[in-house]
Amino acid sequence: MQNTMTISFNALGENEAFSRVAVASFAAKLNPTVDDLAELKTAVSEAVTNAIIHGYDSNPAGIVYISATIEDGEIDVIIRDEGRGIGNIEEAKEPLFTTKPEMERAGMGFTIMEHFTDFLEVESSTSAGTVVRFKKRLAGKRVNCV
Amino acid sequence: MVTMKAEAKGKVLIIRLTGELDHYYSEQVKEFTEQQIDKNQTQHLVWNLSGLPFMDSSGLGVILGRYRQVNEMGGSVTVCGLNTQVKRLFQLSGLFKIMYVDQTEEEALERLEESSCKTQ
Numbered sequence: 001m002q003n004t005m006t007i008s009f010n011a012l013g014e015n016e017a018f019s020r021v022a023v024a025s026f027a028a029k030l031n032p033t034v035d036d037l038a039e040l041k042t043a044v045s046e047a048v049t050n051a052i053i054h055g056y057d058s059n060p061a062g063i064v065y066i067s068a069t070i071e072d073g074e075i076d077v078i079i080r081d082e083g084r085g086i087g088n089i090e091e092a093k094e095p096l097f098t099t100k101p102e103m104e105r106a107g108m109g110f111t112i113m114e115h116f117t118d119f120l121e122v123e124s125s126t127s128a129g130t131v132v133r134f135k136k137r138l139a140g141k142r143v144n145c146v
Numbered sequence: 147m148v149t150m151k152a153e154a155k156g157k158v159l160i161i162r163l164t165g166e167l168d169h170y171y172s173e174q175v176k177e178f179t180e181q182q183i184d185k186n187q188t189q190h191l192v193w194n195l196s197g198l199p200f201m202d203s204s205g206l207g208v209i210l211g212r213y214r215q216v217n218e219m220g221g222s223v224t225v226c227g228l229n230t231q232v233k234r235l236f237q238l239s240g241l242f243k244i245m246y247v248d249q250t251e252e253e254a255l256e257r258l259e260e261s262s263c264k265t266q
Binding site for chain 1: 172204229
């Protein structure tokens with residue numbers, strides 16, 4: 001059976017911890033491994049940070065929307081903002097690329113999301129904002145014991 | 147939240163972080179560490195991250211920024227006490243190529259002491 005939750009919150013840095021813990025708590029019913037849960041939290045944190053500092057330029061009036069669906073042992077997470085959008089998505093996904101070097105951004109957000117999830121999709125328009133969607137299998141993983 | 151503690155041992159500055167290091171706390175960690183580096187005339191920086199169960203790329207940015215700061219003065223940066231998630235972040239970003247990694251703070255300090263004896 002499909003199970004969905006949605007949350008929305010102001011683009012405040014202090015909400016980042018809340019958002020990743022909320023998604024991780026929702027995912028906990030799939031009984032994920034500690035490492036998988038940590039990876040999920042990291043991917044959420046990266047996408048939410050991007051929405052706050054890039055999408056909304058740290059303007060707390062902006063709203064970040066998260067919806068997550070659990071089905072067949074997999075979590076499907078959509079993180080959306082209505083901010084300025086990404087001009088060139090392929091460039092933004094390049095490791096170490098950042099538009100905010102003065103903020104000491106590592107430019108690793110999308111690289112981390114790609115490595116820590118099983119599927120990543122980014123849609124963006126400079127008029128409507130950005131939608132980041134990723135999926136991660138959390139249940140039914142088998143450990144091969146020799 | 148993140149708590150930060152600093153201890154200077156000679157030219158080595160140890161920064162011990164506990165909590166979850168994300169964008170919200172990265173500026174505080176940056177300011178604290180910058181001040182400590184200046185105050186203690188630090189040559190080598192050791193990050194003890196054994197109390198840090200979570201970090202994202204904002205944390206990598208702070209650590210990379212302080213690497214640049216210390217490296218300009220001919221010093222080194224060591225990270226120790228990394229959990230699996232934090233270790234993977236370092237691997238993905240290539241930071242292990244420019245920093246030392248040790249299991250524990252004690253091992254890091256021993257190695258730094260040995261290397262300083264060799265160069266004297």
